[in-house]
Amino acid sequence: xxxxxxxxxxxxxxxVVNHKSISKGAEANxxxxxxxxxxxxxxxxxxxxxxxxxxxxxxxxxxxxxRYLKFCQDVIHRCEAxxxxxxxxxxxxxxxxRVAAIYSVGLTTMSEVEETFRIRFPAASLEVTYLRPxxxxxxxxxxxxDIGLLSYPEPTRELEVxxxxxxxxxxxxxxxxPLARFESVSxxxxxxxxxxxxxxxxxxxLHIDRFLREHKVHVHRVMNFDxxxxxxEALVLGRGVAILPLRVMDAEIQDGRLCAIRIxxxxxxxxxxxxxxxxxxxxxxxxxxxxxxxxEFSANGAGVxxxxxxxx
Numbered sequence: 001x002x003x004x005x006x007x008x009x010x011x012x013x014x015x016v017v018n019h020k021s022i023s024k025g026a027e028a029n030x031x032x033x034x035x036x037x038x039x040x041x042x043x044x045x046x047x048x049x050x051x052x053x054x055x056x057x058x059x060x061x062x063x064x065x066x067r068y069l070k071f072c073q074d075v076i077h078r079c080e081a082x083x084x085x086x087x088x089x090x091x092x093x094x095x096x097x098r099v100a101a102i103y104s105v106g107l108t109t110m111s112e113v114e115e116t117f118r119i120r121f122p123a124a125s126l127e128v129t130y131l132r133p134x135x136x137x138x139x140x141x142x143x144x145x146d147i148g149l150l151s152y153p154e155p156t157r158e159l160e161v162x163x164x165x166x167x168x169x170x171x172x173x174x175x176x177x178p179l180a181r182f183e184s185v186s187x188x189x190x191x192x193x194x195x196x197x198x199x200x201x202x203x204x205x206l207h208i209d210r211f212l213r214e215h216k217v218h219v220h221r222v223m224n225f226d227x228x229x230x231x232x233e234a235l236v237l238g239r240g241v242a243i244l245p246l247r248v249m250d251a252e253i254q255d256g257r258l259c260a261i262r263i264x265x266x267x268x269x270x271x272x273x274x275x276x277x278x279x280x281x282x283x284x285x286x287x288x289x290x291x292x293x294x295x296e297f298s299a300n301g302a303g304v305x306x307x308x309x310x311x312x
Contacts, residue, residue: 007079010072012036013043013051017069020058093121095285099128100136100145104228104248105272113297117289124285132226133203140275146286149293152203153273162274162290165298167245169208169268171261172231174238184262187215194240195219199226204270208243211268232258245270 008029016025016036026036044051051065061069101110114126131139136148141158153161171190173180179189190212198205205224212219222240225231231242232249236257243263252258274290276282282290 007076009039009043010075012039014069014072014076016040016052017061017065022059092123093285093288094123095283096125096127097147097283097285097289098145099126099147099149099289100131100139101128101149102133102136102151103130104151104245105130105149109247109297113293116296117292120292121285121288124288126289137275140277143277143280146276146283147290148275149272150275151270151272152207153271153275155275158277158279159275160278162276164272164274164293167247167270167272169243169263169270170246170249171241171263172235172244172249172258173241173261174235175256175259176238177241177259179241179261180259182261184264186264187211187217190219190241190263191217193219194222196223196225196231196234196240196242197221198231199224202226207270211243211265214267215265243268 012025012029012031015028016022019025019028022036022040023033026033029036040052047064047068049064050062051068053060053062110128114128117124117126129139129145133150136145136150137156137159139145140148141156149164155161171179171185179185179193182189197208211217220240223231223234225234228244228248231244232252234240235242236252246260249258249260253260274293276286
């Protein structure tokens with residue numbers, strides 16, 4: 001006896017039995033009743049056995065028919081499992097994504113991002129390098145890194161920007177600072193304060209200086225640093241106040257070493273963005289990473305503005 005069966009025929013027999021009707025089984029498989037009847041008759045002839053006892057209404061399934069039904073179910077299940085595995089392999093995100101990030105994106109934030117990415121996409125990996133802003137631009141432009149994460153991102157002829165989030169900026173101070181007793185202050189109340197700032201060549205310095213000028217605020221600059229960690233240490237020592245993203249002070253606020261004072265204004269935010277080369281199609285691993293940042297890590301700071309990742 002020569003016997004061959006394909007998955008469509010196996011599904012047809014299963015559906016005929018499940019529906020207890022040749023016509024309904026045929027309809028479920030998109031064929032005519034006569035074609036379904038002909039197939040079952042041909043099948044019984046090849047097997048040299050009766051599968052359906054048509055002497056009853058509705059028909060009953062013979063013992064051989066029950067065994068064949070189990071065979072159909074087993075094969076269909078294995079086929080569906082194999083197809084699911086193939087789809088998973090097809091959809092699996094693979095490859096290594098090289099990311100350049102400014103220091104203030106935060107080691108804590110990035111460690112959470114990396115852990116989530118590793119769990120979500122086990123066949124992919126991240127390589128994160130922390131750099132000054134100008135080096136982030138250079139790394140992406142020269143293809144040393146695939147994407148960059150930085151504040152106040154600017155598109156160029158070579159680089160495209162994907163918005164990520166807008167971080168609320170606040171006034172940071174030690175708990176014993178005179179301004180720390182207030183929940184909020186107006187820009188004018190910062191006037192004359194000892195001020196700890198960023199180096200002049202950093203974008204965040206330019207934006208804070210513009211904010212102070214527009215509100216006619218004059219501060220007494222006592223220190224400048226090129227990174228947020230040093231500014232926070234100076235704040236803890238009581239050397240003055242500083243304008244910083246609220247998110248980057250979370251740990252110090254929780255430990256009671258710093259206070260965050262809201263500034264009564266709507267125009268003081270720090271935008272974070274993702275940069276990539278215009279002429280380069282973002283690989284799938286990069287697109288998934290960007291979507292992960294926007295979907296699950298855009299609410300880590302206050303004052304977040306939603307964004308939609310670019311597709312290409």
